Amino acid sequence: MKRSFFTLGLLLFAFSMQAQVLSDKEGKYTEADTLRGSLRPERSYDARKYHLTLKVEPEKKYISGSNVITFRTSEELPVMQVDLYENMKVDSITHGSDKLNYERKHNAVFIEFEEAIAANTTDSISFFYSGHPRVAENAPWDGGFVWSQDEDGNPWIGVAVQGAGASLWYPNKDHQSDEPEEAELHISVPNGLMNVSNGRFEGKRDMGDGFTQWRWKVVNPINNYNIMINIGNYAHFSDKYKDLDLDYYVLPYNLEKAKKQFKEVKPMMECFYEKFGEYPFVEDGFKLVETPYLGMEHQSAVAYGNKYMKGYLGKDLSGTGIGLKWDYIIIHESGHEWYGNSVTANDIADMWIQEGFTSYTEAVYTECRWGKEKALEYLKGLRKGIDNENPIIGDYGVNAEGSGDMYPKGANLLNNIRSIYDDDELWWKTLKDYTLTYKHQTIDTEDTEAFFNKATETDLSPMFDQYLRHSALPVLQLKEEDDNVLYRWKADVENFKMPVDVFVDGKEIRLNATDKWQKLEQTDDLEDIRVNEKEFYIATDFQE
Incomplete structure (x- = not known):
C-alpha cells in the first residue's frame, strides 16, 4: 500500500501508495534476489500451516519464539530453504526429536535433514528464533516493526512487510506463490495490552510472567505478508453484515469517531458483494484494526491509520473531489x-x-x-x-x-x-x-x-x-489527407489493434483501428473528432 499525495495544481501527483516497496534495481539483481524470488529445488514443498508462538517485549524492541511449519513435499527434499532475515538469530531447528544442521546465506536458511524427506510427504519442523526485528522508518512505505505509543503513553505496535518480506520477523517460505492453508498465532504481550491478529479470537491466557498470550486462528489460505500482529490498548466493538462478523479494534479515545467512520463498511460490503461476490474469508471474519501507520490489507485484520478522515489523509488522489466522498483506506x-x-x-x-x-x-x-x-x-x-x-x-x-x-x-x-x-x-x-x-x-x-x-x-x-x-500508451494517429480523415494506431506491439470510441459531431462511433491507415467515413474535418477519454485511456496525435 504505498501512495504519495499531492496538492491541487501545485505539488507533484505521484502514485506510490500501496504497501510494497517498488523495485529500483533496473535489472541489476543479486544472488539474494534470486534466493528470495525463485522456486529452487530447496523450495519444492508447499507450506500447509504456520503455527507462530511469539513473545513481544516492547521495551527491548525484541521478539522471541517459534514457528512450527507444516509442509508437504512435491519432490524429494534433502535440504529445505526457509527464509529469515540475517539479522535475526536462529536458536535451533528441530524435526521430531532431531536437532537439524543448517547454513545461512543472505536472508535464507538452508536446513539439512538427517534423511531426505520423500516426495508427497506431509511433515513439519519447529523453527526457534529471536532478535531485534528490522524497524520501519516510514511504514508502510518501508517494511518492518513500528514501535510506537498512543496518546496515553501505552505501547502501540504494528508491522508492515509487503515487499520487504514476512521473513523480516518470522521464518517462512517467503514467496508469494505459496500460501499456508491455515495459521495459528499465539502472541504474548505485556499485561494490560491486547494483540489482534488475523482470523478468529480463540482466547487468552495469563502466562504468569507479566505477559498475556492472545490466541488467533485462520482457517483460509493466507499470504505470508498478511499474517500480522497489532498490539495496543484496544477498545473493541462489533457489527454484522449478512452472515459476516464485523469487528473493530481502535484506541479508546477514538471509539466514537470509529463508530461513525466505520459505518461505511456496510455500504462497501453491499457493493462489493454485488460486484465481486461474497466476502472471501467469512469463516475468519472481517476486522479493521487501528494502527500507528497508514494502512495495509492484512487479511481479515485490515490495518487502518487514516485518522478518521475522508479521502487519503484528507486529500483526493484523483484531484476531482470525488475521492473525498469516502475513506480511502477503508x-x-x-x-x-x-x-x-x-x-x-x-x-x-x-x-x-x-x-x-x-x-x-x-x-x-x-x-x-x-x-x-x-x-x-x-x-x-x-x-x-x-x-x-x-x-x-x-x-x-x-x-x-x-x-x-x-x-x-x-x-x-x-x-x-x-x-x-x-x-x-x-x-x-x-x-x-x-x-x-x-x-x-x-x-x-x-x-x-x-x-x-x-x-x-x-x-x-x-x-x-x-x-x-511496454511503458508507452498506444497512440491513435489521425490526419487529413486528400479531403479525407485517416486514422491508425502507433504502438510498440507489432500489428497492434484495439477498438476505440470517438465522437464525431457529438455522435459516438467505434473505430476498429489497426496499425494500418483507414478512412473515417463520417467526416473529413479533424476538428469534428473527439476521443471518448473517460472510457479509453490512450494517447492521441492529431496531425494537421
Whole structure:
C-alpha cells in the first residue's frame, strides 16, 4: 500500500501508495534476489500451516519464539530453504526429536535433514528464533516493526512487510506463490495490552510472567505478508453484515469517531458483494484494526491509520473531489480482500493483478454510491499519477515488482476492457466470474488475460501486451489527407489493434483501428473528432 499525495495544481501527483516497496534495481539483481524470488529445488514443498508462538517485549524492541511449519513435499527434499532475515538469530531447528544442521546465506536458511524427506510427504519442523526485528522508518512505505505509543503513553505496535518480506520477523517460505492453508498465532504481550491478529479470537491466557498470550486462528489460505500482529490498548466493538462478523479494534479515545467512520463498511460490503461476490474469508471474519501507520490489507485484520478522515489523509488522489466522498483506506485496503488476498499473483512481477484490480475497486465503490459518470471521472483523474516510463510487469524470479503505474494504469486498463465490451451486463458478469473462479488461488498475468479475452469476440491480446509489457500508451494517429480523415494506431506491439470510441459531431462511433491507415467515413474535418477519454485511456496525435 504505498501512495504519495499531492496538492491541487501545485505539488507533484505521484502514485506510490500501496504497501510494497517498488523495485529500483533496473535489472541489476543479486544472488539474494534470486534466493528470495525463485522456486529452487530447496523450495519444492508447499507450506500447509504456520503455527507462530511469539513473545513481544516492547521495551527491548525484541521478539522471541517459534514457528512450527507444516509442509508437504512435491519432490524429494534433502535440504529445505526457509527464509529469515540475517539479522535475526536462529536458536535451533528441530524435526521430531532431531536437532537439524543448517547454513545461512543472505536472508535464507538452508536446513539439512538427517534423511531426505520423500516426495508427497506431509511433515513439519519447529523453527526457534529471536532478535531485534528490522524497524520501519516510514511504514508502510518501508517494511518492518513500528514501535510506537498512543496518546496515553501505552505501547502501540504494528508491522508492515509487503515487499520487504514476512521473513523480516518470522521464518517462512517467503514467496508469494505459496500460501499456508491455515495459521495459528499465539502472541504474548505485556499485561494490560491486547494483540489482534488475523482470523478468529480463540482466547487468552495469563502466562504468569507479566505477559498475556492472545490466541488467533485462520482457517483460509493466507499470504505470508498478511499474517500480522497489532498490539495496543484496544477498545473493541462489533457489527454484522449478512452472515459476516464485523469487528473493530481502535484506541479508546477514538471509539466514537470509529463508530461513525466505520459505518461505511456496510455500504462497501453491499457493493462489493454485488460486484465481486461474497466476502472471501467469512469463516475468519472481517476486522479493521487501528494502527500507528497508514494502512495495509492484512487479511481479515485490515490495518487502518487514516485518522478518521475522508479521502487519503484528507486529500483526493484523483484531484476531482470525488475521492473525498469516502475513506480511502477503508475502501482500498478492504478491496484487497478480494484482489491480493483471495486472488493473488504467483510472482510479485505480476502485482498489477492485485494492485490494478484493487485500485479499480475504488471506482466500483464510487459507481455503486454515486453513479457511473462519477466513477469514470474518478478513473480519469487518477491518470495524473501515471508516468508511462516503465512497464507495469516486473522481472520474474528475482522478487522484482514493476512500475508503480500498476495502480492507476491497471485500473484504467480494466476500464478500457469494460469499454471495449460495451456491454455492462457482460462486464460485471465477467469480473465477478473471474473473482469467484480464482478465489483463494495464486495466478499469473496469462490467466487474467485469457479470462477476459474469452468473454469477448475482440482479441484483447495486443492491448494487454502494450499496456502491461511496454511503458508507452498506444497512440491513435489521425490526419487529413486528400479531403479525407485517416486514422491508425502507433504502438510498440507489432500489428497492434484495439477498438476505440470517438465522437464525431457529438455522435459516438467505434473505430476498429489497426496499425494500418483507414478512412473515417463520417467526416473529413479533424476538428469534428473527439476521443471518448473517460472510457479509453490512450494517447492521441492529431496531425494537421
